[in-house]
Amino acid sequence: MATSNKTTIRTLRAWKKERRKFAVLTCYDYSTARIMAGTEIDAILVGDTYGEVCLGHDTTLPVTVDHLVTITAAVRRGAPGVFLMGDMPYLSYQVCPSDAIRNAGRFMAEAGCDCVKVEVDRRLVDTVAALTRVPIPVIAHLGLRPQSVHQIGGYKAQGTTAEAARTIVEDAKIMEDAGAAGLLLEAVPSQVAQLITDATELPVIGCVSGPHCDGQVVVMHDMLGYGGGHPPKSVKWYAQLHDVLTEAFRSYAADVHKGDFPAERNSIAMAEEEFARLRGIL
Numbered sequence: 001m002a003t004s005n006k007t008t009i010r011t012l013r014a015w016k017k018e019r020r021k022f023a024v025l026t027c028y029d030y031s032t033a034r035i036m037a038g039t040e041i042d043a044i045l046v047g048d049t050y051g052e053v054c055l056g057h058d059t060t061l062p063v064t065v066d067h068l069v070t071i072t073a074a075v076r077r078g079a080p081g082v083f084l085m086g087d088m089p090y091l092s093y094q095v096c097p098s099d100a101i102r103n104a105g106r107f108m109a110e111a112g113c114d115c116v117k118v119e120v121d122r123r124l125v126d127t128v129a130a131l132t133r134v135p136i137p138v139i140a141h142l143g144l145r146p147q148s149v150h151q152i153g154g155y156k157a158q159g160t161t162a163e164a165a166r167t168i169v170e171d172a173k174i175m176e177d178a179g180a181a182g183l184l185l186e187a188v189p190s191q192v193a194q195l196i197t198d199a200t201e202l203p204v205i206g207c208v209s210g211p212h213c214d215g216q217v218v219v220m221h222d223m224l225g226y227g228g229g230h231p232p233k234s235v236k237w238y239a240q241l242h243d244v245l246t247e248a249f250r251s252y253a254a255d256v257h258k259g260d261f262p263a264e265r266n267s268i269a270m271a272e273e274e275f276a277r278l279r280g281i282l
Contacts, residue, residue: 007083009181012203016214024217033078043083046072053221053228060146063089065103072111086113090147097130104136119145125178132179140175144187155230159188172196185209208232
């Protein structure tokens with residue numbers, strides 16, 4: 001439940017202890033963020049999925065830091081009290097820890113984030129530790145990592161064998177020891193997500209990873225039936241905006257073509273005496 005108080009990482013940790021689930025959605029603009037802030041959405045992720053659902057790219061890879069910092073700042077203005085996560089895009093943190101600190105700092109200072117999210121495995125543990133030391137709170141994203149889509153061969157479930165699952169479980173512990181403020185598990189088996197969630201004090205956010213995580217996140221466009229991106233087969237539609245918008249656009253076009261919009265009542269009217277003066281002038 002959203003409150004008038006600012007939600008922080010301490011809030012999420014307290015909710016985990018209370019076994020109180022929290023709801024996370026992606027968001028990419030001020031107006032939608034304002035609507036979310038008036039509901040029971042607890043946290044917002046400004047995801048690099050923006051590149052797919054808003055810009056029309058096939059992957060998230062073309063998104064830049066400038067893109068995401070700009071829209072994340074807009075989301076913060078729309079939802080000042082919601083826990084806000086900035087998604088660090090491709091090559092903004094993988095090259096070296098100093099790059100990661102510089103780019104993550106922009107999300108914190110310019111966009112007003114509460115934390116950043118990075119797609120990692122144990123090879124990037126030094127980067128997570130470096131960010132934590134600054135300090136910049138980090139959500140470590142494990143499992144399916146869309147920025148590695150070409151390396152892993154597509155958008156596929158991860159950790160489906162005992163050996164692969166063991167690696168994810170171990171990586172979760174490594175990230176916790178490195179100082180991560182939370183974990184995000186994407187497309188891992190429900191049993192694996194439960195093992196990780198039960199074994200850590202960190203808040204764990206699930207994305208297509210079963211019901212046992214502390215919080216759940218989905219791409220807003222997926223749950224609204226809006227289109228774009230790579231919606232998982234298991235996504236639940238809470239609305240079907242594609243059809244709603246299609247009908248609205250068709251109705252508007254039909255009214256314009258028939259001359260029904262705008263009508264005089266939709267128009268600006270000059271006072272009769274001023275119009276009479278204009279005629280005289282002309």
